[in-house]
Structure formats: C-alpha cells, structure tokens
Amino acid sequence: MSERVNQTASPHSPVAATDRVPVEVAVGVLVRRDAHGRETEFLMTSRPEGKVYAGYWEFPGGKLETGETVEQALRRELHEELGITIAAAHPWKIELMEYPHAKVRLNFCKVYDWQGEFEMREHQAMSWQSLPVQVAPVLPGTIPVLQWFAAERFHVGATHVV
Numbered sequence: 001m002s003e004r005v006n007q008t009a010s011p012h013s014p015v016a017a018t019d020r021v022p023v024e025v026a027v028g029v030l031v032r033r034d035a036h037g038r039e040t041e042f043l044m045t046s047r048p049e050g051k052v053y054a055g056y057w058e059f060p061g062g063k064l065e066t067g068e069t070v071e072q073a074l075r076r077e078l079h080e081e082l083g084i085t086i087a088a089a090h091p092w093k094i095e096l097m098e099y100p101h102a103k104v105r106l107n108f109c110k111v112y113d114w115q116g117e118f119e120m121r122e123h124q125a126m127s128w129q130s131l132p133v134q135v136a137p138v139l140p141g142t143i144p145v146l147q148w149f150a151a152e153r154f155h156v157g158a159t160h161v162v
C-alpha cells in the first residue's frame, strides 16, 4: 500500500505526513510532440528485477546524490538507465509519496529533446504511451502524473488499465 501525501494535510488527517524525511527523486517525463507541437506520447519504463516494485511501470529517474540538482540527477540517471543524453529538463510538478519502504519527493520534469539511442541498460522494458495507458501495473506514484496529463489534454475516462 502507498499513500499520496497532501503536504498541507492536518495532523489529524488520515493521510497526514509522517515525520520521515523524504528522499529526493528526479523523474523524467520524456514527451514526443507532433508537427503542431501537441504532446502525443510519453515514455514509460518498467522497474528492473531486484528493485522494490519490480515489473511496475513508471517514469524513468532515480534518487538525487549528494550535491546534485534535480536536473543533474535526471541527466545522470537517464544516461545510466537508458543510454541517452537529455537536453533541458523542464520542472513540471512535485509530488510527495509515502510508501512502506520510503517517503519520496518526486520532482517530475518534462523533457522534449535528447540525443542517443535508447539502450535498456538495466534490462528494463520501455514503451511509448498515450492515454489511457495500456501497460500494467503502473507504480502508484505515477497515477497522479497520468491525471495531470488527462487534465492538460481534457481527456475523459480511465487514465490506465488495471
């Protein structure tokens, strides 16, 4: 089980934040655009074997190392995991998630430009998706992202298959 944590929740709320210090995570939402600049597809990857939630679909990224900015961490992680070199990372949304194994602050950035061929360096899978997302299961922390996409696109109905 996991909970989305509302950072302004009252201490009496059932979803009130615990006092665990969140781990900062940089997450990349790689977006493909059509000839009119409309965002059409986004990249999802499966979590590799051996990690918590192995096999769940998410957006690629990982934890910040000491002294790194979100953008630096994202550039490093996407190179390590996917073999690509990203151009600018555009800060998009921040989400606090509380899992039994960790409390994480997910710093989502949109990325429109990158160089290099995709290589699944952790033997994960990748898939370009649009709404409703067809790969399953998705990591709980990715569901808000799908809802933000739905709001941006005026998408009505399910955001993902269960």
Ligand SMILES: Nc1nc2c([nH]c(=O)n2[C@@H]2O[C@H](COP(=O)(O)OP(=O)(O)OP(=O)(O)O)[C@@H](O)[C@H]2O)c(=O)[nH]1
Binding pocket: 025, 026, 027, 051, 052, 053, 058, 059, 060, 061, 062, 063, 064, 097, 099, 102, 104, 106, 139, 140, 141, 142
């Ligand atoms: N990469 C990524 N992590 C997410 C997403 N949503 C989400 O809740 N998380 C959580 O954020 C944390 C990221 O950790 P990670 O295990 O991917 O990071 P990492 O590559 O640095 O791992 P490591 O501990 O093996 O070095 C995990 O607790 C993961 O469950 C997402 O969309 N992408």
